[in-house]
Amino acid sequence: SQQGEEDPQALSIQEGENATMNCSYKTSINNLQWYRQNSGRGLVHLILIRSNEREKHSGRLRVTLDTSKKSSSLLITASRAADTASYFCATEGNDMRFGAGTRLTVKP
Amino acid sequence: SAVISQKPSRDICQRGTSLTIQCQVDSQVTMMFWYRQQPGQSLTLIATANQGSEATYESGFVIDKFPISRPNLTFSTLTVSNMSPEDSSIYLCSVVTGVGGYGYTFGSGTRLTVV
Known part of the structure; x- marks a missing residue:
């Protein structure tokens, strides 16, 4: 079942620009994860941030977590056309719940 | 949207044995x-199963350990072979x-415990 709500639902940017996607959730969590899904493909794990962490980096990805606001953001810097995909946040508490996703289009 | 029936929902298995998980x-x-999904970890893609061809495995996963069948367009099985306690995880089809x-x-997931 869905818990997280990503915004925006869709985002279109030019190559080289930064893309920021946000995720909000409702219950307490152990960790929050971001996934990418290319069209017609399976989910690919990008990054996991634990509830006691505030920020995490992986390559061009930067994730923040604010447990007081029950929100997270995913920043992709210097975007590329290959970053075009849907991005989902997932929260893990008593169970694992996914948001509806942000569809990112990066135009060359 | 599609409805997936996955079974078993959970199992406790002895090390060295194999378990086959089904998704309809x-x-x-x-x-x-x-x-x-290993305890406290993220969801990790094992393989993509196409009907009529061999599954495509992700890095770190091999066919001998996780053989997959895809006999038709509505059904697939994943076998966890020669299990060890490190295989204790939740397995999901999608x-x-x-x-x-x-x-x-x-699918609703299979919670596997290997003892």
Whole structure:
């Protein structure tokens, strides 16, 4: 079942620009994860941030977590056309719940 | 969207044995995906199962350990072979649903404990 709500639902940017996607959730969590899904493909794990962490980096990805606001953001810097995909946040508490996703289009 | 029936929902197995997990989808789908979620970890894609061809495995996963069958467009099995306690995880199947190939539906998961 869905818990997280990503915004925006869709985002279109030019190559080289930064893309920021946000995720909000409702219950307490152990960790929050971001996934990418290319069209017609399976989910690919990008990054996991634990509830006691505030920020995490992986390559061009930067994730923040604010447990007081029950929100997270995913920043992709210097975007590329290959970053075009849907991005989902997932929260893990008593169970694992996914948001509806942000569809990112990066135009060359 | 598709409905997936996955079984068993849970099992406790002895090390060295094998377990086969089944997923039945209520509609025909081209690709099915198998994931593993180890305790406290993220969901990890094991393989993509296409009907009529061998599954495509992700780095770190091999066919001998996780053989997959895909006999038709509505059914797939994943076998966890020669199990060890490190294989204790939740295993999930998934299919792509939604417009443009985005979006997905998961099975209810199989919670495997290897003792």
